[in-house]
Amino acid sequence: MFTPKRSLVVVIAVLFLGLSMIGCGAKQPAQPDIEPKSGGLQVVTSISILADITRKVVGDRGQVTYIVPIGEAPEHYEPVPSDFQKVSNADILFANGLGLEEWLGRIVSNVTHTEVAYLTEGAPTIPLVGRDGADPHLWFNVKLVTDHYISNILNALIRLDPEGEKVYRRNAELYTARLQELDAWVVDQVQQIAPDRRVIVTTENAFKYFGEAYGFDTAGVWELNSHGEGTPQQISQIVDLVREHRVPGVFIETTVDRRYMEAVAKDTGVPIAGKLYTDALGPEGSSAETYIGMMKYNVHTLLKGLR
Numbered sequence: 001m002f003t004p005k006r007s008l009v010v011v012i013a014v015l016f017l018g019l020s021m022i023g024c025g026a027k028q029p030a031q032p033d034i035e036p037k038s039g040g041l042q043v044v045t046s047i048s049i050l051a052d053i054t055r056k057v058v059g060d061r062g063q064v065t066y067i068v069p070i071g072e073a074p075e076h077y078e079p080v081p082s083d084f085q086k087v088s089n090a091d092i093l094f095a096n097g098l099g100l101e102e103w104l105g106r107i108v109s110n111v112t113h114t115e116v117a118y119l120t121e122g123a124p125t126i127p128l129v130g131r132d133g134a135d136p137h138l139w140f141n142v143k144l145v146t147d148h149y150i151s152n153i154l155n156a157l158i159r160l161d162p163e164g165e166k167v168y169r170r171n172a173e174l175y176t177a178r179l180q181e182l183d184a185w186v187v188d189q190v191q192q193i194a195p196d197r198r199v200i201v202t203t204e205n206a207f208k209y210f211g212e213a214y215g216f217d218t219a220g221v222w223e224l225n226s227h228g229e230g231t232p233q234q235i236s237q238i239v240d241l242v243r244e245h246r247v248p249g250v251f252i253e254t255t256v257d258r259r260y261m262e263a264v265a266k267d268t269g270v271p272i273a274g275k276l277y278t279d280a281l282g283p284e285g286s287s288a289e290t291y292i293g294m295m296k297y298n299v300h301t302l303l304k305g306l307r
């Protein structure tokens, strides 16, 4: 469903490129392909969640941007020309890995001079059900962020910018302390939900790591976002499960078409209990514009919907 908009962006980008080439007379000095790197370390991440976590470690020693826009699922993303530029301008690209960013290969094969680091490297994973591979949504377990994402970020930054080691270590320490508080807060908050009501039913079954860490069962219309999901069989399977387990409420996600879950709610009579952030942060003013804010928003939503 994003295709028309995307091709429009490509057309505009191509037009713009064409116009700027016409605008460039032969007498003007040639523009370098890659803009000079200024303002410290330039880091680009695949998704906004990783950008926020990375920013906390980078601090003021560099700049962090991300590729997949707010509100879009990384699994469905199609890179636009400016993404190649972003990666080309960066010292390093931080990706989540585990199949979250299948489009990354296209960028990486075109921009070979920018290093890529996968932030889930070395982390324990949960396998996908009914298909090969591991679930990539590890950031929903705060401990995996402190123990793996942050240490992978830290190692890469120190390697690229050894002079900043002290600063990066200090930043990581401060942020880790905040995340440990967050982890304890989540553990404490979810106690308000009776154990038999701790079940998260979403369109994409993206809460497995959250469920494992904080004691929830999870289910989805589908396992992982990909093209062609949401078949009538998948809908009817989740409808049966919601009925059978007397699920108190189901959830929509900010990065997935809500119509699938609306169909489930309609078929089962179970209410949509709220909206969860899964693969992207929220926009300004949503109170989910940081990783910590997003986790708290989700926990508040779960409390409201399941308590």
Ligand SMILES: [Zn+2]
Pocket (backbone or CB within 6 Å): 073, 074, 075, 137, 204, 206, 224, 225, 278, 279
């Ligand atoms: Zn996802």
